Amino acid sequence: MTRNFDQYTKKRLSRYYELARQEAERLRDRKVNSIYQTYPEIKELENKKIQAGIVQIRNKISGFVEQNTFELAEIEQELTKVLNLYNIPLDYMEPDYSCKICHDRGWIGDSYCSCVDRVLIEINQQTNLYLPAPDQTFANFDLNVFSNQKNPVFFQGQLSPQEAMRGLRTIAKRYVNNFHDNPENLYLFGTTGTGKTFLMSCIANELSNKGVNLVFIRAVKLFELMAQRRTLLNSFSPDPEERDLVNRKFDLINKTELLCIDDIGLEAKGLLNTYSDLIVLLDDRYNANLPVIMTGNLKPSELAEDYDERIQSRITGNYQLLMFEGPDLRTQTAKGKMEQSAD
Template identity: 30%
Template sequence: MSYSRKVYARAASELERRRDKAERTQSMRRAEVYAKIPELISIDREIASAGAEVIRAIGMGENAQQFIEELAKKNLASQQRRKDILKENGYPEDYLDAEYTCKKCRDTGFIGGVMCDCYKALLRDTALAELNELSPSARSTFESFNINYYPDTVDPATGINPRSRMKEILDFCRDYAADFATDSPSLLLYGATGLGKTHLSLAIASEAVKKGYGVIYGSAQNLMSRLEKEHFSSGRNSEYEGSEQALLECDLLIIDDLGAEFSTQFTVAELYNIINTRIMSRLPVIISTNLTPDGLEQKYTQRITSRIIGNYISLYFCGKDIRQIKNTEQE
């Protein structure tokens, strides 16, 4: 799974915080108990010295195995004596053990070089929190998408029943999210403003993140702005370093409101590179836009438009501006 550098950094920082908290608490408890029960100091030294004794046994030849077995018995006896003394003095027998959040990896995130399940869960939670910071994804769910806002009569201009069409799109997006994988097809969500394009793209994003996939979401304006800052301040601003690589390699890229950004020769070239590279890498993109396919071709080059139209599944959103309807209901 591919997450942004920011997500990895935040998750690593959280693991470090958990370790520090557990080990600080352990140190405070040791100081407390050692002051009350000095005998435990020598017992803990015996337990700690066991590791060094095992290393010394390597040079003993045939006698090494017997020595290690005797050392293990001695060590277990010391640990039991430690527990007994703690209980006799009113402490839990594990009072001096570090209380790591994850006992398996001791809050390092890895077990024998393999990523621990706790780290995977932390990455998912961190990515979802980041998505919520950037967008109203917590409110943009499939369950909260209300098709009753769409007219249930055929539009004479298009011959389409908006409610029926949007029910089909909702079902499609729900199935898409349920079956999402890095080889899922790319989607083009287009139609007038306020019809739920962002809502459904965020609902898909949330489900993908919960499944452990790395998702990058952003408006076209913000994403292009980051790329410009990375390109024109290279080597001087680490905040934007790696932005292009992340957009090219993440499991799912969502470009919201394409066409509303300020276009330059640089941004058009970057957009082509992102779309083309991800097509070649077979990595999915979800694009939402208020522009029609013809409108996209007028704003961008034919090379960009042809790749989108030829490689993406197009979903046409129709109906009336839901935001205006909701505002009217609140008045």
């Protein structure tokens, strides 16, 4: 299949496959570890096999007679016996790639694998579903909209909102640069109109341009989706099409490389079980080493009281906390506009 994709699509494809392989290998590691824990004799035999292999190589190099080939074969026989005994496949160390043809590389020889079509649909679906506003970028970041006056109400008068924002922008750029080596969780909190969503969008747009696959979703939408999913789960005869669609969306959110949740607030209060669903989502992503960025107007200390203690403990434990303070830019801009139109 000779195909030509634009640079951006190529980047996204290669990132997609890289992550798919990593995920398959991560699951393999977990599986192998649990096998070793349950059957220590298997681990012992694998270790012996490695040792015997090393001795064999050494002997070959130094021109020794190969008497230990026999030992290696014996160990392998024993290993096969034990694996069969416990019904463990002999290739248990092979990752379970989702494409058996290309092993999640997207390529066979010098042409694209047929799984590329499925992946493209997935990637495009994501692009169409949830992305940040495209104009909220570092290039469009104007520090001058933030007040340069120190005010005792903000940052105890130690920093002007502009100085604080300059620091936060540096942190955000560093986050982007370190994303692949050290993907961290962030919680951006502060009152309305202080630039939290804007900064999160800058990060998301920059990473998206680098081919990172991400989901940017408003908390209200996420909670709606989780409630819908739960209703379908509890329904005796759910509409299969609706169920598939909701599951697909949720799967996307669960597995995307970076999840950005905008404006975590109190909107889900009263919706049954949504907090538990959010906690499961956050835990799944944490265990899979998939980062989350959230914005919200609640201080970490207010999260337990107004939200949920379990969410608070996760955020304060696993998230870098970024504080935003300053006058509400939205009312300021609206005021400015009104004054202008009054002229």
